[in-house]
Amino acid sequence: MNIVACIKQTFDTEAKIAVSGGQVSDQGVNLILNPYDEYAVEEAIRLKEKNGGEVVVVSVGTDKTQEALRYCLAMGADRAVLVQDPALGKADSASVSVTLGKLLADMEYDVILCGNQAVDDGASAVPSRLAEKLDLPQANVITALEIGDGSATVRREVDGGSEILDVQLPALFSAQKGLNEVRYPSLPGIMKAKRKELKVVGLGDLGLSADDVAPKTEIVNVELPPARQAGKVLKGEVADVVAELVTLLKNEAKVI
């Protein structure tokens, strides 16, 4: 069974976010493997351990992204491919989906795994877009995956419950927290990762032009959320206070 895991390198979830000139600054920020992608990589390695085959991790990124890919190799993935190109500097979900779609078109796989969202932009767009590009069945936000004969049974979160789906393979799944417990890369794993293949390709190698991957969205401005205000204590007669509270909930908090 061949499994592809798509990953993104993101800010450390504990990083302090600073905005300057309408952009999020990456100065001195620690970069990590997107936590939801960790579940995808872990599941990919588990599938391989159970069924044999190969795990390939792929990403669109920069020089720094190699670190996240190396981390996946240390966890137990077999090889990695990074698509890196100056034309991908402002890549959005559309650019990434087109790029990965072209990369994966020439690869053999039974299962593609993604994280259901990245902790930075939280768009949850690449898994579905990629499945459409590859004309694959997809199941998103899954918390369980069982491989059968030419198909997979998955459980996915839906509003107020969960649903069980049978999906024909090959297929694409996006992982949700709870799918598995992610392992730490062992020290021998870290050492082995150094000798595993990490291939870097450009858009030209995939037969893509800068126009093909032009972003379809433009970030106009980025702002930090307003600083948290101190709570408000209402004082006075009960009847007055209740009336005031209802008004505030309606007009200020806008929750009723």
Added chain:
Amino acid sequence: MNFSYSDEERMMLQMTRDFAERTVKPRAKEVDREHKYPAETVKQMGELGLLGVTVAPEYDGAGMSNICYAIAIEEISRHCASTGIIMSVNNSLACEPIKLFGTEAQKKKYLADMASGRKLGCLGLTESNAGSDAANVQTTAVLDGDEWVINGRKIFITNGGEADYCVLIASTDKAKGHRGISAFIVDLDNPGFSIGTLEDKLGIRGSSTAELVFEDCRIPKDNLLGEQGKGFKIALITLDGGRIGVAAQALGIARAAIEDATAYAKERVQFGKPIAELQAIQWMIADLSTEYEAARLLVHRAAWLKDNKLPYSKEAAMGKLMASEVAMKAATKGIQILGGYGYTTDYPLERYFRDAKITEIYEGTSEVMRLVIAHNILR
């Protein structure tokens, strides 16, 4: 000169930091309070390769550098010094001498078992009358046919309560003094071995400190480690390496105290502002952080020298001396910054304080460190 981490060092730092925060930290208070050996953590460390960091892969180790080893011990000790020393002793005092002096057969069995975490190791050196004066070992090993017969008592043996194997230092010829001392590997699953007193200690209470009792303990002739009569040298070389481990443990405790005290100083409001805005507190934090960084450079340099097969005895002693004294100072000042709260068990500062003290004592006291440093400079 290069102060940046390699890819593997960075990855190992991230892994050990995550593991320590998620797994070691939540158990640390109970490990200390209840004198609880962290068996589950030790098992997990074995699976991650943390019990044989510098041991070659063919003997089930991770095959990493001594710098990686120092980083890993610091990260674990940042949250639990008891767990840090269990790890350090297995790596430095049990695996290392067999790695350096063992036969192929000894490495295949004993080294691989300990590096993988299948078995736990300890070093049997200290006796009631042979502490800093390590040459005054009274435990004897006498060859009888195909077996060595061991008699004697070892005290203050870290991991002694749980260890499966012991690298034992014993006299094979009393007339020859320290040239009559030899090293052995003892499988502690032996009718001639028993555990004596278990110490009740000020700190590192989750790691056992035991008396090892050998009464006509018979071990195979082949379990002599290195040459007969070279045991004292083996012990000294082993302790040189061990000092990097203890120094890294001390760095972890120092960092814990500094980080916790700094976080507290930013939150604690007195006179209408956080105490971190008071210069008295700022200077303490500045001094401690500077000394911690300096100690860390010394320790990593000693590890680097060892990785590059250069003499490192003096540097390891300097690193251990400074790191352990910084740990003690950081814990003392850390409690001071927390004031009354620092003195209670509601905060872990008092535990850092109790744990820090031993780093100035074991694997060579601060006085012995100065002796080693002076000897290296003046010889």
